[in-house]
Amino acid sequence: MTLASEQTQLDWGAPSQPKASGGLAWGALAAVVAILGVATLVLFNLRGLLAREVLSSSAADAAMVAVLAACTLLVWPASRAIAASFRVQPNLAAGDLVAARIAAASSREWSFITLGYGAAALLVLGGIAFFTANDGQVSKTFFDAKLIRDFTPLVAKAFMVNVLIFMCAEVLVLIWGLLVAIARLIPGEAGRPVRFLATVYCDIFRGFPVIITVYLVGFGIPLAGLPFLGDLPLPCYAIFALTLVYGAYVAEVYRSGIDSVHWSQMAAARSLGLSHLQALRHVIVPQAIRRIIPPLLNDFIGLQKDTALVQVIGVLDSFNQSRIIASNHFNLSAVTIVGLLFVLITIPQARLVDRLVEHDQRRMRAGG
Amino acid sequence: MPLLEMLGVRKAFGSHDVLRGLDLSVNEHQVVCLIGPSGCGKSTLLRCINGLEGIQDGEIRLAGDRVSGPGVDIDRLRRNVGIVFQSFNLFPHMSVLENVTLAPICVLKQPRAEAEARAMALLKRIGLEAKARDYPDRLSGGQQQRVAIVRALAMDPKVMLLDEITSALDPELVSDVLDIVRDLARQGMTLMLATHEMGFAREVASKVCFLFEGRVHEEGPPDKMFGDPEEERTRGFLKRIIEAGRL
């Protein structure tokens, strides 16, 4: 009773007025004008640079015109913002508060669109300015077209060493990680020491910086003068070191995947007479695998990038090769190639992870 | 000799005593219904019989052979004692047919063709042979529970334990599942079921056991138990059930 009477007495206050919009709209227009000025300056600078390097072409000119035109397009949302803000006062005067509020809201939205796209344009222009700075030295240091053309085959060939290392390491990590995960899940008192050792291993190697592991393994094992192990080819040590580190990560991935399958599935399988191992193999692991693949691929992407660290023990991989080229030519373009090669192999995997995650979420929404 | 026998069974979770010296026996072809307030240990008892939980004291016997404690061939026990859970627990990554044939193939080493033929015959009996290739998430709760029952039956158990198999179902799906249980009882399967469906218990049970304070507080034929129970506690429990409109 009291609740209801309170509600009827609730004070709604005066109807809300349209938000201020005019200043914002004019500000947006001013920002567009400023951006156009900056664009003209930056592109003019770029054009001069290309002319000096005898690189001018009609294609480059066309691209610059396109950038300028894109910036000019910003005038359109800014003008819509101003037009909308002009509709606020007449509507207020006519007593149409709702129409006035709509006009103001629309004006503010167009202003924000202008500012958002304007900020992006400024960032791009800033990037161009950075690379054309100091008479183009910056861009030449990282992206010397001639060096890139000449040395891509050599660097790509050395990149095969990275590919070999991560492929071997990935296979070993899959097996080793599963063994460690199973060791961490052994039940009962008898399993306690093995569980403990596996946990210690995971803790140590998840904390150990990769570069230090590679260094210690790559220099330490040959130094210790062990028979056979002492004189393997260098990439073997790299593979071994990466397997040690990523085995610890991947064991965790496996373990959380197995843990994520509800225990009632284990109970159901066991109650049908399946042994612990049979239940794992037919019921638990197949369900865990689906959830494991995305984080596993993420770890693999990390592993692939970390193959660039094996140069600290002198493996002639792509990074090492590119550093040699870089110091011979006082130019880092060859190193840029390495980075781009890594990006190139990572993108498809990243997209695959995205699709798997999306697929999984769809399944969960559909299946419950 | 009873087929299934519990003698002084004690089960505690930490310091929480759930079963405190429980005695109960089930003869062949009997249908025993466990009733009692929530938390009185009905599910725990069934899980102990199936070896999913260990017991602290007492013993459980199947056909005269001790099946609790150390040294028991637990997988053999589970081949003889099937259990169906309240929450179905079908394997979501397998089709209905694969769910039913997994244990016969893996555990009984039946040839796949034979296991599938038997599974199809069982699915036909519950009217779900058309769903054999579907995955569990395409089935209604009632259909899933019927598949879960068939999955346990495919192992040819001597005893079936049913733990509140209808309480997760919408009311209109309950009767299909109960029909199967009724069929099983008629065919002479030995059944032990925990249930809140008192009407159904009264209809199919040969013996009703009221669990209270970790023991069988009172047991008897259904007419006696539901019509004229001896014990104060049993009467109180049934009165509340009737007030809730479930009898």
Ligand SMILES: Nc1ncnc2c1ncn2[C@@H]1O[C@H](COP(=O)(O)OP(=O)(O)OP(=O)(O)O)[C@@H](O)[C@H]1O
């Ligand atoms: N794994 C466990 N760990 C600790 N306590 C448990 C566990 N399982 C059950 N219990 C406790 O044991 C008691 C009996 O539980 P149980 O599930 O057997 O009851 P129930 O008779 O089946 O009840 P309901 O009718 O609600 O299903 C409860 O108090 C519960 O909290």
Ligand SMILES: [Mg+2]
């Ligand atoms: Mg229960």
